[in-house]
Structures are given as structure tokens and as C-alpha cells.
Amino acid sequence: xxxxxxxxxxxxxxxxxxxxxxxxxxxxxxxxxxxxxxxxxxxxxxxxxxxxxxxxxxxxxxxxxxxxxxxxxxxxxxxxxxxxxxxxxxxxxxxxxxxxxxxxxxxxxxxxxxxxxxxxxxxxxxxxxxxxxxxxxxxxxxxxxxxxxxxxxxxxxxxxxxxxxxxxxxxxxxxxxxxxxxxxxxxxxxxxxxxxxxxxxxxxxxxxxxxxxxxxxxxxxxxxxxxxxxxxxxxxxxxxxxxxxxxxxxxxxxxxxxxxxxxxxxxxxxxxxxxxxxxxxxxxxxxxxxxxxxxxxxxxxxxxxxxxxxxxxxxxxxxxxxxxxxxxxxx
Amino acid sequence: xxxxxxxxxxxxxxxxxxxxxxxxxxxxxxxxxxxxxxxxxxxxxxxxxxxxxxxxxxxxxxxxxxxxxxxxxxxxxxxxxxxxxxxxxxxxxxxxxxxxxxxxxxxxxxxxxxxxxxxxxxxxxxxxxxxxxxxxxxxxxxxxxxxxxxxxxxxxxxxxxxxxxxxxxxxxxxxxxxxxxxxxxxxxxxxxxxxxxxxxxxxxxxxxxxxxxxxxxxxxxxxxxxxxxxxxxxxxxxxxxxxxxxxxxxxxxxxxxxxxxxxxxxxxxxxxxxxxxxxxxxxxxxxxxxxxxxxxxxxxxxxxxxxxxxxxxxxxxxxxxxxxxxxxxxx
Amino acid sequence: xxxxxxxxxxxxxxxxxxxxxxxxxxxxxxxxxxxxxxxxxxxxxxxxxxxxxxxxxxxxxxxxxxxxxxxxxxxxxxxxxxxxxxxxxxxxxxxxxxxxxxxxxxxxxxxxxxxxxxxxxxxxxxxxxxxxxxxxxxxxxxxxxxxxxxxxxxxxxxxxxxxxxxxxxxxxxxxxxxxxxxxxxxxxxxxxxxxxxxxxxxxxxxxxxxxxxxxxxxxxxxxxxxxxxxxxxxxxxxxxxxxxxxxxxxxxxxxxxxxxxxxxxxxxxxxxxxxxxxxxxxxxxxxxxxxxxxxxxxxxxxxxxxxxxxxxxxxxxxxxxxxxxxxxxxx
Numbered sequence: 001x002x003x004x005x006x007x008x009x010x011x012x013x014x015x016x017x018x019x020x021x022x023x024x025x026x027x028x029x030x031x032x033x034x035x036x037x038x039x040x041x042x043x044x045x046x047x048x049x050x051x052x053x054x055x056x057x058x059x060x061x062x063x064x065x066x067x068x069x070x071x072x073x074x075x076x077x078x079x080x081x082x083x084x085x086x087x088x089x090x091x092x093x094x095x096x097x098x099x100x101x102x103x104x105x106x107x108x109x110x111x112x113x114x115x116x117x118x119x120x121x122x123x124x125x126x127x128x129x130x131x132x133x134x135x136x137x138x139x140x141x142x143x144x145x146x147x148x149x150x151x152x153x154x155x156x157x158x159x160x161x162x163x164x165x166x167x168x169x170x171x172x173x174x175x176x177x178x179x180x181x182x183x184x185x186x187x188x189x190x191x192x193x194x195x196x197x198x199x200x201x202x203x204x205x206x207x208x209x210x211x212x213x214x215x216x217x218x219x220x221x222x223x224x225x226x227x228x229x230x231x232x233x234x235x236x237x238x239x240x241x242x243x244x245x246x247x248x249x250x251x252x253x254x255x256x257x258x259x260x261x262x263x264x265x266x267x268x269x270x271x272x273x274x275x276x277x278x279x280x281x282x283x284x285x286x287x288x289x290x291x292x293x294x295x296x297x298x299x300x301x302x303x304x305x306x307x308x309x310x311x312x313x314x315x316x317x318x319x320x321x322x323x324x325x326x327x328x329x330x331x
Numbered sequence: 332x333x334x335x336x337x338x339x340x341x342x343x344x345x346x347x348x349x350x351x352x353x354x355x356x357x358x359x360x361x362x363x364x365x366x367x368x369x370x371x372x373x374x375x376x377x378x379x380x381x382x383x384x385x386x387x388x389x390x391x392x393x394x395x396x397x398x399x400x401x402x403x404x405x406x407x408x409x410x411x412x413x414x415x416x417x418x419x420x421x422x423x424x425x426x427x428x429x430x431x432x433x434x435x436x437x438x439x440x441x442x443x444x445x446x447x448x449x450x451x452x453x454x455x456x457x458x459x460x461x462x463x464x465x466x467x468x469x470x471x472x473x474x475x476x477x478x479x480x481x482x483x484x485x486x487x488x489x490x491x492x493x494x495x496x497x498x499x500x501x502x503x504x505x506x507x508x509x510x511x512x513x514x515x516x517x518x519x520x521x522x523x524x525x526x527x528x529x530x531x532x533x534x535x536x537x538x539x540x541x542x543x544x545x546x547x548x549x550x551x552x553x554x555x556x557x558x559x560x561x562x563x564x565x566x567x568x569x570x571x572x573x574x575x576x577x578x579x580x581x582x583x584x585x586x587x588x589x590x591x592x593x594x595x596x597x598x599x600x601x602x603x604x605x606x607x608x609x610x611x612x613x614x615x616x617x618x619x620x621x622x623x624x625x626x627x628x629x630x631x632x633x634x635x636x637x638x639x640x641x642x643x644x645x646x647x648x649x650x651x652x653x654x655x656x657x658x659x660x661x662x
Numbered sequence: 663x664x665x666x667x668x669x670x671x672x673x674x675x676x677x678x679x680x681x682x683x684x685x686x687x688x689x690x691x692x693x694x695x696x697x698x699x700x701x702x703x704x705x706x707x708x709x710x711x712x713x714x715x716x717x718x719x720x721x722x723x724x725x726x727x728x729x730x731x732x733x734x735x736x737x738x739x740x741x742x743x744x745x746x747x748x749x750x751x752x753x754x755x756x757x758x759x760x761x762x763x764x765x766x767x768x769x770x771x772x773x774x775x776x777x778x779x780x781x782x783x784x785x786x787x788x789x790x791x792x793x794x795x796x797x798x799x800x801x802x803x804x805x806x807x808x809x810x811x812x813x814x815x816x817x818x819x820x821x822x823x824x825x826x827x828x829x830x831x832x833x834x835x836x837x838x839x840x841x842x843x844x845x846x847x848x849x850x851x852x853x854x855x856x857x858x859x860x861x862x863x864x865x866x867x868x869x870x871x872x873x874x875x876x877x878x879x880x881x882x883x884x885x886x887x888x889x890x891x892x893x894x895x896x897x898x899x900x901x902x903x904x905x906x907x908x909x910x911x912x913x914x915x916x917x918x919x920x921x922x923x924x925x926x927x928x929x930x931x932x933x934x935x936x937x938x939x940x941x942x943x944x945x946x947x948x949x950x951x952x953x954x955x956x957x958x959x960x961x962x963x964x965x966x967x968x969x970x971x972x973x974x975x976x977x978x979x980x981x982x983x984x985x986x987x988x989x990x991x992x993x
Contacts, residue, residue, distance in 0.1 A: 052452050055393050062717050064747060066740070074439075075447050078397070078424040082451035085395060085423050092747050093740040095758065096426065108736075108953030116737050116952060119975030120744035121714050251438075290447060291439030313450030383783050386724055405770075406778050409728070409755040413782035416726060416754050427757065582769075621778060622770030644781030 025326045026139045027147045030157040030196040031223075038164070038200065041321055045165050048320035052086050060089030063327050066117050067094035069128040069149070075290060075312060076149045076159070080126050083319035089327075092122050110134055111141040118143040123327055127151070145326050153189050153253075159289055160193035162318035163248070166311040170285045171245050176203035180240045183250035183270055183295055184258045185210040186217060190289040191250055195220045199227035206231040207240045211260050211267040235268030241279040247272060249288045249295050262295065273297040280305060287311050356657045357470045358478045361488040361527040369495070369531065376496050376645070376652035383417050383647055391420030394658050397453040398425035399444070400480070401460045406621060406643060407480045407490075411457050414650035420658075423453050441465055442472040449474040454658055458482070476657050484520050484584075490620055491524035493649035494579070497642040501616045502576050507534035511571045514581035514601055514626060515589045516541040517548060521620040522581055526551045530558035537562040538571045542591050542598040566599030572610040578603060580619045580626050593626065604628040611636060618642050687988045688801045689809045692819040692858040693885075700826070700862065703983055707827050710982035714748050722751030725989050728784040729756035730775070731811070732791045737952060737974060738811045738821070742788050745981035751989075754784050772796055773803040780805040785989055789813070807988050815851050815915075821951055822855035824980035825910070828973040832947045833907050838865035842902045845912035845932055845957060846920045847872040848879060852951040853912055857882045861889035868893040869902045873922050873929040897930030903941040909934060911950045911957050924957065935959040942967060949973050 033041075051057055065084045067077055073096075081091050110129070117125060124145050127138050132152030139146045150156040168174055179198070181191045185208055195216070198204045206229060208216045215233060224231050234240055241247065249272050252258045262271050272286055277300060280286075285307040288296060292308070300306050364372070382388055396415045398408055404427075412422050441460070448456060455476050458469050463483030470477045481487040499505055510529070512522045516539055526547070529535045537555065539547045539562060546564060555562050565571055572578065580603050583589050593602050603617055608631060611617075616638040619627060623639070631637050695703070713719055727746045729739055743753050772791070779787060786807050789800050794814030801808045812818040830836055841860070843853045847870055857878070860866045868886065870878045870893060877895060886893050896902055903909065911934050914920050924933050934948055939962060942948075947969040950958055954970070962968050 064744070074426065074444060078448060079451050081424045082395070082453070085421055086452065090747055093743045095736065107955040112952065112954060113736060115971050116974045117740060119971060120741050120978045121748065122744070290443065292443060293438040309446050309450060312447040316451045405757065405775060409779060410782050412755045413726070413784070416752055417783065621774065623774060624769040640777050640781060643778040647782050 024139070024142070024145045026135070026142075026145050027157055027322060027326070028135045028139055029148070029155055030160040030193040032157070033161070033197065033200070035200055038161075038197075041161060041318075041325065042165060042168055044324055045314070045317045045321035046169075048317040048324070052316055052320065057086070058088040059324060060084065060087040060123075060327055063087075063089040063123040064092035064121070065089060065323075066092055066120075066122040066125045067149075068113070068117065068125055069094070069096055070134075071128050071130050071150065072096065073128055073149070075315065076128065077126075079312075079315045080147075080149065080319050082316055083323055086316070087320055087323060089123075089323070092120070093117070110137055114138045114141045114146075124323070147322065147326070150189060153187050154192055156189040156193045156289075157197075158319060158322060159190050159315075160197040161322070162311065162315045163190065163194050163287065163289070164197055165318050166287060166307060166314045167246060169314065170307050170310070171283075174198070174201045174204070177201075177246060178205045178207075178244045179246040179248055180207040180209055180237065180244045181216070181248045181250070182209040182237055182272070184214045184252045184260075185250070186214040187253040187258050188250045188289075191216065191248065192220055194248065195224060195229075199224055199229050204229050207244060208233045209235065209237050209240055209268070209270060211235060211270070213260055213267075214258060237269050237272070237276055238279060241276050242281065245281070245284050247276070247280070247284065247286045249286065249292075251288075251291065251293055251295060271295055271297065272300055274299060277303055277305070355470070355473070355476045357466070357473075357476050358488055358653060358657070359466045359470055360479070360486055361491040361524040363488070364492070364528065364531070366531060369492075369528075372492060372649075372652055372656065373496060373499055375655055376648045377500075379648040379651035379655070383651065388417070389419040390655060391415065391418040391454075391658055394418075394420040394454040395423035395452070396420060396654075397423055397448050397451075397456045398480075399448065399456055399458050400425070400427055401458075401465075402481065403427065404459055404481070406646065407459065408457075410643075410646045411478075411480065411650050413647055414654055417647070418651055418654060420454075420654070423451070424448070441468055445469045445472045445477075455654070478653065478657070481520060484518050485523055487520045487524045487620075488528075489650060489653060490521050490646075491528040492653070493642065493646045494521065494525050494618065494620070495528055496649050497618060497638060497645045498577060500645065501638050501641070502614075505529070505532045505535070508532075508577060509536045509538075509575045510577040510579055511538040511540055511568065511575045512547070512579045512581070513540040513568055513603070515545045515583045515591075516581070517545040518584040518589050519581040519620075522547065522579065523551055525579065526555060526560075530555055530560050535560050538575060539564045540566065540568050540571055540599070540601060542566060542601070544591055544598075545589060568600050568603070568607055569610060572607050573612065576612070576615050578607070578611070578615065578617045580617065580623075582619075582622065582624055582626060602626055602628065603631055605630055608634055608636070686801070686804070686807045688797070688804075688807050689819055689984060689988070690797045690801055691810070691817055692822040692855040694819070695823070695859065695862070697862055700823075700859075703823060703980075703987065704827060704830055706986055707824075707976070707979045707983035708831075710979040710986070714978055714982060719748070720750040721986060722746065722749040722785075722989055725749075725751040725785040726754035726783070727751060727985075728754055728779050728782075728787045729811075730779065730787055730789050731756070731758055732789075732796075733812070734758065735790055735812070737977065738790065739788075741974075741977040742809075742811065742981050744978055745985055748978070749982055749985060751785075751985070754782070755779070772799055776800045776803045776808075786985070809984065809988070812851060815849050816854055818851040818855045818951075819859075820981060820984060821852050821977075822859040823984070824973065824977045825852065825856050825949065825951070826859055827980050828949060828969060828976045829908060831976065832969050832972070833945075836860070836863045836866070839863075839908060840867045840869075840906045841908040841910055842869040842871055842899065842906045843878070843910045843912070844871040844899055844934070846876045846914045846922075847912070848876040849915040849920045850912040853878065853910065854882055856910065857886060857891075861886055861891050866891050869906060870895045871897065871899050871902055871930070871932060873897060873932070875922055875929075876920060899931050899934070899938055900941060903938050904943065907943070907946050909938070909942070909946065909948045911948065911954075913950075913953065913955055913957060933957055933959065934962055936961055939965055939967070 126147045128149040129151045132154045134151045135148035288308040457478045459480040463485045465482045466479035619639040788809045790811040794816045796813045797810035950970040
């Protein structure tokens with residue numbers, strides 16, 4: 001076991017983080033997973049695709065989920081709900097915008113909300129929150145596992161898991177993969193979470209392609225340095241596209257203050273379009289966490305290398321796998 | 332088979348429409364149903380009243396519904412949920428106001444949202460949207476059936492189906508029925524959808540009663556002309572009330588820009604009140620898609636001819652019937 | 663049977679109230695319960711704690727709940743949902759903010775909404791509403807039981823039931839209990855409902871502790887006088903704390919126009935903090951309906967006398983008990 005694993009619970013390794021202790025199989029931070037966990041996760045997620053397509057099963061019969069969302073979401077909330085229901089479980093309570101419509105509007109702290117909800121006996125709480133560290137805080141006060149469904153601008157660990165599961169399925173391997181992360185890199189939590197997770201693998205090479213006003217944060221670059229991941233920075237996707245196995249495109253996070261024009265080519269070239277398609281390798285893929293606005297042209301959708309809708313479906317299988325790993329005793 | 336039927340799928344006839352192709356038993360447009368479909372629908376909806384009153388059944392066990400609502404709704408959303416649950420199915424995911432709280436706020440197109448949701452494996456998507464044509468667009472990109480639960484100001488086909496089911500139950504026949512459609516006719520999607528559906532029957536006569544500022548659209552009147560439906564226009568319900576079997580009252584659609592005063596009798600007479608009750612035939616009925624504001628006086632509620640709450644209950648039976656027709660193999 | 667009981671239905675006594683008639687086991691008003699009902703409720707709620715901890719059961723299989731909330735809520739809505747699901751029932755339809763997102767926005771009356779929802783065949787409707795009297799109005803038009811989940815500034819009967827259940831569990835008795843109700847007393851519906859319910863018991867003594875601008879209403883004080891409950895009023899919790907078995911703290915209801923500074927000690931002393939803890943009896947408890955803002959210091963949480971999170975969990979057991987009493991035939 002790595003020296004910095006705090007403990008192992010039901011097959012989930014918990015790494016040492018400085019902010020809080022974990023006494024439960026919480027999913028908090030993309031850095032917490034080791035390769036043994038990831039290997040098991042990939043196997044179960046692959047099984048889950050079969051389960052999802054055969055129809056529902058009863059694995060989580062009588063298990064209940066609370067969805068506590070302080071930020072809007074379609075796909076994350078829907079895919080967790082679908083995952084729970086496909087496995088025979090139930091959504092006990094879901095709030096789409098806890099900030100506006102719940103006791104948070106009356107000034108309640110997250111820790112109080114978590115303690116109260118735990119008293120109602122759910123089996124797992126799925127949390128989305130606008131503040132960094134919210135999942136750690138929730139985990140400190142929760143008597144049931146917390147799954148981080150996106151917090152602040154830093155972490156979205158279940159997205160990272162479905163993303164590398166997609167790379168494995170589509171490219172065939174993660175070790176040695178060459179990936180371009182493109183767009184609004186300073187504000188996108190998916191590219192940060194993915195970088196943390198890719199740092200676990202060997203021989204990964206990352207090209208960060210962004211305007212200078214939204215480059216990947218130094219903390220992530222330092223993390224990659226410590227984990228021997230080669231990375232380069234660029235402002236022109238056309239230079240990078242011919243060499244990579246994966247183009248991971250992202251949306252401009254206007255709700256986090258980002259704003260730059262893709263049409264202003266003095267900033268660089270960040271749109272996936274016909275020109276980029278023509279430059280890409282024949283067996284490379286295009287990923288996107290979605291929602292997309294205009295950063296991938298519609299005409300790209302019909303190209304077989306456009307993997308983003310398949311990636312979204314992998315979100316269902318990945319979340320089914322996580323729920324199975326967290327909520328059922330290890331066989 | 333009529334020459335303009337594109338194809339038949341699980342007993343649902345799909346008529347030729349110019350906007351899109353249908354590969355699934357979608358419910359998109361009140362014009363798509365033929366008399367054979369309607370006859371089958373009426374029989375199943377009648378059965379469903381019995382099923383609903385006996386308690387739940389397991390017909391749709393393990394089937395799941397997504398409710399994607401870009402506009403607010405109480406009764407349509409609740410009745411689809413009730414229909415699904417009464418038949419043993421489940422709501423996988425529901426959003427009350429997708430425009431505000433989902434990825435639409437981040438600029439995602441409807442077609443992307445539909446493709447992602449389909450990847451989560453629902454059996455049917457119920458869509459309400461503020462734009463005309465949204466259901467057609469959704470159907471083009473969906474791998475599961477789409478049910479139009481109200482789009483733009485044009486279509487509300489499941490409301491039209493429950494409305495003519497109500498006429499059949501209450502009046503005893505649809506051929507030859509005399510119906511007054513009253514109120515804000517230019518903006519109400521129910522009166523438009525109903526007109527389309529009534530155009531399938533023989534000998535129907537329609538009186539459109541509205542202020543001059545909100546008359547029924549020419550497109551509907553042309554459609555009725557082509558289908559040999561007699562119609563007249565009026566501004567005074569008192570002249571029409573004595574002759575009709577059904578008064579179909581509607582609400583002023585303030586959220587679509589309509590505004591006229593019912594008290595300004597220079598515009599006409601559009602309120603169903605005691606005066607109108609006294610003019611009506613003894614076996615006529617008053618319908619309303621609800622919600623009602625002030626266009627039917629409260630004192631009318633206790634009259635046995637007030638059919639609008641019975642009509643709302645028929646909404647449950649109609650939607651149960653549609654779900655059965657779409658989601659179960661034809662016996 | 664007491665002379666002012668209107669009727670008994672499935673073991674629930676309905677007392678004479680002047681506003682409306684009850685034909686169903688509605689939970690409308692904290693005054694409606696007699697001691698026989700309360701005794702049965704306490705026994706069932708105690709059983710329900712065991713049921714909740716063992717996992718779900720099938721007692722309410724095929725039963726459905728509508729949650730019609732015109733005001734935001736986390737804990738009341740979540741605990742009713744949890745109670746229904748723990749007992750094997752289902753949520754048919756829930757709306758988080760009916761005022762904004764439902765047909766109420768189009769001007770529909772509560773009575774119309776209730777009549778329509780009843781047509782969809784739920785087994786019970788849980789209502790939260792901003793107006794006093796809303797639950798009585800709903801009950802008049804409903805064909806299924808209504809549970810008042812908080813209306814106006816007057817009534818929150820299920821909170822009152824869980825609160826006295828908490829006193830019974832924690833203190834061991836309700837007769838003779840000495841309780842301080844603290845904070846924004848003129849606007850808090852829990853302290854009003856609790857006062858009504860405590861008036862049923864013998865030897866209860868209440869200290870109302872509030873700033874002069876938010877004293878308990880005269881109607882409640884007159885009710886207590888008629889029911890021989892001793893009460894006093896104070897502006898300083900430090901004087902009261904040493905003598906009471908229960909400190910029932912409440913939040914300033916800013917959404918109802920209340921605003922006073924706890925730091926302005928010319929108004930009095932209303933915060934539960936270390937100073938108050940040191941004054942309290944060793945076996946006294948601190949309750950709070952939650953959410954809390956700053957009226958109980960965080961440092962109080964770790965004291966064993968801090969009963970408010972246990973009280974929240976009792977909300978689950980109390981609501982399970984009520985659903986069992988309303989929805990199952992009496993054994």
C-alpha cells in the first residue's frame with residue numbers, strides 16, 4: 001500500500017489529504033484513487049454497461065440517495081439518478097438549487113444541512129456545491145458516504161473517472177496516452193480533476209491549449225511535475241491536433257467570470273472544427289464533458305471520432321459502478 | 332391505410348409531416364392521429380380509469396420516464412408522473428424549469444440535451460418547451476419516444492386527446508358535436524390542438540368566441556376548411572351558448588403577451604357565469620384545460636354541467652393510455 | 663369522547679374548529695389532537711425509530727404522496743419524502759416552489775390546484791403554504807387527507823408533534839415540563855404550534871424569552887390561560903436558563919420581516935452560548951426546529967444537552983408515524 005494511503009474501506013483507498021479525515025468510502029477528490037481502485041472501477045464500469053442495457057436490476061433494492069445540489073446540473077444529476085434507479089435504488093430527496101430554495105436561503109451552514117439529512121437515513125449523499133472544499137466539509141459531518149458531484153472550480157472526481165474510463169474504452173490504454181486539454185483551462189474543474197487522475201498513469205503527455213488569460217493553474221502543473229507527467233502549453237490547437245490521441249475540449253465558464261472570443265485569432269485557435277478534424281489522427285477521439293456551446297462545430301458530430309455523446313453514456317456506467325462499490329459489500 | 336401515413340409503429344399511425352422524420356412512436360402533433368388510433372386510444376383510456384381506481388399495477392415495471400420541462404407546469408407534469416407511477420413505472424429525472432436550472436442556462440441546445448439524456452437509458456422523454464417545433468427537433472435526435480407535453484403556442488397533443496376523450500365520455504359522441512371555443516384563441520395552444528383533432532371527425536361545428544384582438548389563427552381556419560369543419564366567429568358567448576354541446580373556455584395567456592379585460596363589454600362577452608349557465612342546454616358541458624383565473628365564475632363549479640375537474644381526471648387516464656400504447660408491445 | 667370532538671376517523675380525533683369541516687384524517691392544526699391520539703402517536707413514533715433503522719418496509723406499498731410546497735423547505739420536505747419511502751410508499755409529484763413554477767404563477771387558486779391533484783389519485787397531500795388557513799382551505803376541497811407541513815405564521819402541527827415527542831424521549835415526561843421558548847416569538851410558527859400542543863398537558867410552565875418587538879401573540883397567551891398553563895415573559899435568557907428543562911431556541915424569521923440584533927443587549931439576551939450552557943441544569947436540553955443561523959453558537963453542538971440534531975431525526979420517526987396512522991387501517 002502506498003505510504004500516503006490513510007485507510008482502505010470496502011476496496012476504496014483513501015489517500016492522505018490535509019483538510020479532513022475520512023471514515024467512510026467517500027468520493028471527494030480525484031487524487032484519492034490508486035491504480036488498484038481504478039482497475040477495479042474499470043472492470044465494474046464495463047459490467048455496468050451490460051446491466052444498463054439489459055434493464056434494471058435489484059442490486060441496490062431499498063437503498064436511497066439524497067441529491068443535494070447547490071448549483072444547477074442536468075447531466076450529473078440525471079446520470080446519478082439513472083444509475084441509482086437502474087440498480088434498483090431510489091432517490092429519497094433531490095433539490096435542484098439548494099442555494100435558492102432550501103434552508104441555505106435562511107442562512108444554514110452546509111454542515112448543519114448534512115447532519116440533518118443524515119438523520120433521515122439515506123445511504124449516500126451526492127453533493128454539488130459552488131465552493132471548493134464543500135465535499136470535504138460535508139464528509140467531516142456526514143454519517144453516510146458523500147459523493148462529490150462537482151465542487152468549486154477545483155474538483156469533479158466522478159467526471160474524471162468517467163473521462164479516463166472513456167479514454168480506456170476508446171483508445172485502448174491510458175498509459176502513454178497523448179491528450180490535448182483545450183479551452184478555458186483556469187476555470188474548468190474537469191480538466192483539473194482529469195490532470196490529477198492522469199498523473200497516476202505512466203508516460204502520459206498533456207498539451208494544454210488555451211488563451212494566455214486562461215492557462216492551467218500552477219498547482220496542477222506542479223502536481224504533474226511531481227508525478228513525472230510531461231506537459232506543454234500552447235495557444236494553437238492546429239499545432240497540437242496532429243500528434244494527440246485525445247482532444248479534450250471544454251466550454252468557456254461564463255458563470256465563473258471567463259470570457260474570451262474564439263473568433264479573435266490573435267488569442268489563438270481553440271475551436272474543434274473541420275480544419276482540426278482534417279489534422280487529427282484517424283484513430284484519435286474528441287471528448288467534451290458537455291454542455292457544449294460553440295467550441296465544437298455541429299459538423300463534427302457525425303465524424304466517428306466525435307466521442308462526446310458516448311462519453312456522456314459512460315457517465316451512467318461509471319456512476320453505477322461507483323454506487324455499487326460504495327453501497328454493496330465487496331464480494 | 333391513408334396515403335399520407337408515413338408508417339405504423341406499435342399501433343400508432345405516423346402521418347406525413349413536412350418538418351421531420353419519425354422512427355419511434357412519438358407523440359408530437361395533434362394532426363398525427365388517425366381514427367383507428369383514436370378508437371384504440373378511447374378504449375384503452377376507458378380501461379385505464381378502472382386501473383387507476385383499483386390502485387397501481389405493474390404494467391410498466393422497470394420502465395423509466397424523463398420529464399424535461401422548459402416551462403412551468405403543475406397538472407401536465409403531475410399527471411404524467413401519476414400515470415407512470417400508477418402503471419408501475421418510475422420517474423428517472425424531472426426538471427421543473429430546465430431553462431433556468433439546467434445546462435440550457437449554459438447555452439446547450441435541445442438536441443444535445445436530448446442525446447445526452449438518451450444515453451442514460453430512459454424509456455420515454457416527456458418534453459414541454461416554449462418554442463414551436465421543439466418536440467419535432469427532440470424526436471429527430473432521440474433514441475426513445477418523445478411525448479410533446481406542450482410546445483410553443485401551437486401544440487399540446489396530449490391535452491387534445493384528453494379533451495376529445497372527455498367530449499366522448501360526457502356528450503356520448505364526437506361526430507356532429509357543436510363546440511364553442513372561447514377566450515384568448517390566438518395564443519392558446521389547447522384550442523389549436525383541439526381544432527386539429529376535431530377536424531378528423533364528421534359533422535363537427537365550431538364557434539370561435541373571442542375579442543377581435545385574439546381571434547383564431549388563419550392557419551387553423553384553413554385546416555378546418557380543408558377538413559370540411561363548419562366554423563363561425565363571434566364576440567358574444569351569450570349568442571352561442573344556447574346552441575352548443577360544449578363550451579370550451581380558456582385562460583388569457585398573459586405570459587404570451589395577451590391582455591384584454593373581460594369586463595370591457597365593448598370587446599364582447601367571454602365569461603362563463605350564471606347568465607351563460609341559464610342560456611345553456613341542459614345536457615351541455617363546460618370544459619376548461621385549467622388553470623382558471625376568472626374566466627369561469629366560482630358559482631358555476633357546483634353545476635353538474637361543469638365538467639372541468641372531471642376533464643382534469645381524464646388527463647390521468649389519457650396519459651396512462653398513451654404510456655401503455657407507447658411502452659408495451661401490442662397484444 | 664370529549665364534547666368538542668367532531669368525529670373520529672381511523673383513530674384520529676377531529677376537534678371542533680370553527681373554520682371548516684373535516685371529513686378525512688387531515689393533520690391541520692396542533693389544537694386538533696387529544697391526549698388519546700398523542701399517546702398512540704408516541705407509541706407508533708417510538709416503533710418507527712426501529713423500523714427506520716432496520717431499513718425500509720412495505721407498509722405503504724403502492725401508496726403515493728403529493729408534496730405541494732408554496733414555500734421553500736429542506737427538512738420538512740426531505741423528512742416527509744424519507745418517511746414515505748422508508749415505509750415503502752412513493753412520491754408521486756413534488757414541487758419545491760409552487761408559487762414560482764406551477765400554475766399558481768398563472769393565477770390558479772389553491773382550491774382548484776387541490777381538486778385537480780386529487781383527480782390524479784394520490785393517497786395523501788402534504789402542503790406547505792405562506793398563508794394562514796391554507797391547510798383548512800385545502801382540506802375543504804380535497805378528497806384525500808391533507809397534512810399541514812407549515813402554513814402562514816401560525817401552524818406547523820407536525821413540527822409540534824415531533825417537538826413534544828422529543829421532549830418525551832429526552833426529558834422523560836411532558837406533564838410538568840418547564841420550557842423556555844426563545845427568540846422571534848411573534849413570527850415563529852413552531853413556538854405557536856408547540857404552545858397549543860403543550861396546553862393539552864398538566865403542569866406545563868412556559869417562559870417566553872424575546873425582545874419586546876417580537877413577543878408571543880395575545881391569542882396564544884389567552885389560549886394558554888384557558889388551558890391553565892403558567893407562563894411568564896422575559897427578555898433575558900440568563901435569568902431563565904437555570905430553571906428550565908428545555909430551552910427551545912428559534913431563528914429570526916427575516917423572510918417574515920423580523921430583524922433585531924442579538925448583539926444589542928439593550929434588547930435582552932437571546933443567544934444560546936457557553937454562558938447559557940454554564941447556567942443550565944445538567945439534565946436539561948436545548949432544542950431548535952432548525953435551520954439555525956447564529957442563535958446557537960457552534961461550540962454548543964458538542965455538549966450532550968444539544969438535542970437539536972436528535973430532534974431533527976425524530977422528525978423522520980414522527981412523520982412515519984403520522985403516515986402510518988393516516989394511511990393504514992387501524993389494527
